[in-house]
Amino acid sequence: MNEHPDTHALAQARAQLQREIAERQAVETRYEAQMAQLRAEQARLRELAEMSSEWFWEMDEDLRFSKVYGGGLLVSSSSTDAQSPLGKRRWELPIANVAPEQWTEHRQVLEARRPFKDFVYQIQSPLTGQLHWCSISGKPLFENGVFKGYHGMGIDITERKQVEMRVEFLAYHDALTGLPNRALLQDRMQQAIAQAERAQEGLALAFIDLDNFKRINDSLGHAAGDALLREIAGRLRACVRESDTVSRQSGDEFILVLSGVDGVQRCIPTLDKIMRTLQEPMHFEGKEISASASIGVAFYPQDGATFDELRKKADLAMYRSKDTGRNAYYFYDEAMNNDAEEHLLLRNGLRLAIERGEFVLHYQPQMDIRSGRMVGVEALLRWQSPTFGLVEPGRFIPVAEDSGLIVPIGAWVLEQACRQARAWQDDGLPALTVAVNLSAVQFRRDDVEATVDQALERSGLPAHCLELELTESILLQDVEQVLALVRRLRQRGMHFSIDDFGTGYSSLAYLRRMDIDKLKIDRSFVHDLDQTADAAAIVEAIVEMAHKLGLRTIAEGVESTELLDRLRDIGCDEAQGYLHARPMPAPDFARYLHAHFQDRALPQPA
The missing domain is CATH 3.30.70.270 (Reverse transcriptase/Diguanylate cyclase domain)
Structure with missing residues (x-):
């Protein structure tokens, strides 16, 4: 007896349905397994975030915190914790060390839906009660053009701040x-x-x-x-x-x-x-x-x-x-006031010194402490006066600055140093960076940018072979103008250093913004390095801060192997001083250069 057609079709439909159910169950099983794996991954990531000094946050459209991940001891992500940021706006948190005008500016940024970076403040840890320095950055979130809030990250910068404050104190005390x-x-x-x-x-x-x-x-x-x-x-x-x-x-x-x-x-x-x-x-x-x-x-x-x-x-x-x-x-x-007479005589002598050819440059090598290789040379001004004899820079530079004569003198020094550095290159010697000091008076009275460009153009020296040494007192001038000028010259390839760091007026806030390469540690700190713990603390702090900012350091006035060894242990990058060579006229320095690069490296202390 043959099976009825409807019965056969029904059996096929039932079998098809069972297959589909089985496939769906398999898909759901795989989905559940994947979700379980995802939840486990999220839990692990959350656990890692909680142990980190960094944290991630989100805000809703009312600028209230909706999510917080990580932060270790610094941020509570529990919605039941009274100190948790959840549900609060940033200015409703117990934040310290933010001026009213900074709050106003920050709120304007948030209300304008603009991104922000490195908003710095202090906040008390809910677990330890200690104040920590934090830096946060964030970007607005949009969906189909509709503002949905902010997300971003924060980082505990307490250690960096402590180093900065320590150096700040040492810089002014x-x-x-x-x-x-x-x-x-x-x-x-x-x-x-x-x-x-x-x-x-x-x-x-x-x-x-x-x-x-x-x-x-x-x-x-x-x-x-x-x-x-x-x-x-x-x-x-x-x-x-x-x-x-x-x-x-x-x-x-x-x-x-x-x-x-x-x-x-x-x-x-x-x-x-x-x-x-x-x-x-x-x-x-x-x-x-x-x-x-x-x-x-x-x-x-x-x-x-x-x-x-x-x-x-x-x-x-x-x-x-x-x-x-x-x-x-x-x-x-x-x-x-008898010294005023000498001041007048020096000033009158300086007016004629350039055209009479009484100025001369001496050169002193700058050595990499680790390798013993010469990495640069500093040009140092000397005045051989027919009236006063050999006049030390400390005696005539203040007179030149007071009278404004430092502007033409400084331009002469810059061009002569560039010409000499180019001449050494043409003589087949490696391209060394030549460092030239710029006076604060030059920044105030001279078109420094044009002066530097002219020196490079006339000498043919590549810009990357010139390092300009700035005194800390330059920061007492229009800071924004100085920073802009440094940025423009840096774009040409020049290098910058801060001379005699630690003896002047450097603000760490400006130092972080100034696009420089190197800090020169003043010889007064270096001289006492192996004699007092205080001098060692200053040098160590300067080197540590410089490296955290991505800067190199060079110690001035290195006169003994003991000082060089101590600087090497501290981590200082370069050294300059009588231990390697005294400043010398260009012909003597040329012979020194040939000997140095012929031997590949001068003998270095163990």
Whole structure:
């Protein structure tokens, strides 16, 4: 008996349905397995994110946090935690160290739906209670042109900030005594002068130089000398008011700024107290040390209207004290101004020095500490005057800057250095980078960009073979203009370094923005590197900060193998100093270059 056709069709349909159900179940099984794997991956990623110092966040269209992943001890992602950012706007969080104008600018960016980068603030860890520095960046989210919120990431930058703050402190304070250094003193002095002008009152600047400090240092050692300087610093602080400033300049020199002092009679009691206090015996390792000081004083406004004027005149008065037997104080008067005559003679001589060919450049090598290879050369100006003889730069450069003559002198130095570097290349020597110092006055009075372009064009030196050394005081000018100029010159291929870093006015905020290659560590820090822990701390901090910013470091004034070995251990990149070679005229330096590259590397200390 044959099967009915409908029954056969029904059986086929049932079989087809069963196959489809089986296939669907297989698909669902695979889907569930994939989802389980995805959830496991997400859990692992979330766990890793929670252990990281970085975190990821999202905001909704009302600018409230909707998701937070990671952050370790810094960010709570629990919706039940009172300190969690979830459901809150950023300005509703317990954030510190953000100025009102910064908040206003940040909110304007968010409300304009624009991306932002490196918004920095401090926030307290919900787990440890400690304040951490954070930096966040974010981008707006859009779907079909409709704003849906923000997403971005944050990072804990506490360690970097601590390094920056440490270097910032060391840049504005004397490492040995903790007193303000020259840079901070100038800032304090400007504030004191502004206050004195508003209040129609005077102030005094006292220049203090210890008598016979070198004898004490040489006979009892550097440790005793350092102990004496720390003790002197403490005694000076105890002699003045909180509103006054005590600063260590260098060596055994200190400067006091006494506010609200209108003349000699109001200043004498403080000076007498200082003289008595400094003469009280001190003890170091069982030995009694007696100290005295020579002090010179100048008054604002009668003796000068600026820090430099007052310092110079107080310095003259201090030397009058030295000349008359020491252990005394003198007040500036016009009779002390004999040095003005020399200043005038130097200035007149400088006006003719270029056309008479009295200037000459000497060259000193810059060596890579690790390889011992020469990587650059610095051009150093010398003046052979028929009137004064060989004049040291420290004597005539300030006169050139005061008179504005540094502009044509600086242009001559730049072109001559470029010509010489090109001549060495034409002679078959490797292309070295030649470093030339630019004065702050050149930035202020000269078209530096045109001067540099002209020197390169006339000499034929490639731009990448020129390094321009900037002094930290350049940052006291129009910072944005300086930064823009550096960027434009960098685009041509030139290199930049900050000279004598740590002795001037560098703001770390500007340093991060300035497109430079190298920091030159001042010789005063290098000289004391193997003698005091404080000097070592400064050099180590500068090297660490520079490397974090992607910069190289070069130490000036390296005169011994011990210093070179210490710098190598610290991680400094380059060295310059008498250990390798003294500055020398171009013909002598050419022979030095040939010998160096013929031998491939000069002998290096172990």
